[in-house]
Ligand SMILES: Nc1nc2c(ncn2[C@@H]2O[C@H](COP(=O)(O)OP(=O)(O)OP(=O)(O)O)[C@@H](O)[C@H]2O)c(=O)[nH]1
């Protein structure tokens with residue numbers, strides 16, 4: 478065991494496992510130096526399973542709380558980690574022609590219900606001497622989305638983060654998503670929410686081009 482995560486075989490279903498002190502742990506309460514406390518996550522997931530009336534000791538669930546859920550949350554919350562922020566290499570450009578990128582996948586978590594919201598992001602910017610590698614836009618959106626947030630704040634975070642990284646004359650970001658907290662619980666309405674954030678001003682013509690590119694994407 479190198480990562481402090483207990484394996485299935487080490488679980489014997491005894492009560493002392495509830496506080497994370499059973500033999501499966503590394504014994505000194507440490508965990509990966511990563512952004513999440515995997516031990517706490519395992520403990521919390523086990524409590525959650527208990528609370529909903531499940532049996533955390535049954536075969537199908539042991540690895541769920543011990544390993545899978547902690548690992549999944551580590552991945553889904555990468556956006557909190559500055560050291561995971563993508564490197565945004567830029568290139569000199571002589572053109573100030575609008576760069577438009579549509580259909581970037583977005584998967585994030587709503588901070589109200591800890592449920593996913595997902596959809597697409599669209600980005601348009603007018604360069605000021607520099608453009609960024611095309612893949613970096615999608616990399617940035619992916620990183621920025623991996624945290625608990627609300628859509629409006631995420632949209633603004635992406636616009637401001639890309640503005641910092643690229644230094645364009647103007648940039649606009651649009652997100653179009655479905656929130657599972659609305660779709661599979663509560664109001665149970667499968668709807669689309671669109672939000673937009675801008676830094677600087679796109680011209681009327683540029684706004685039209687952005688709108689047309691988004692429409693063509695649908
Ligand atoms: N503006 C905005 N609202 C969000 C977002 N994600 C979830 N919400 C809403 O946040 C609200 C939270 O409302 P509350 O009344 O505190 O929570 P609730 O009782 O679970 O509400 P319902 O979802 O209506 O059952 C809900 O209306 C959600 O639809 C988001 O990204 N942006």
Ligand SMILES: [Zn+2]
Pocket residue numbers: 587588589590591592656658659
């Ligand atoms: Zn929600």
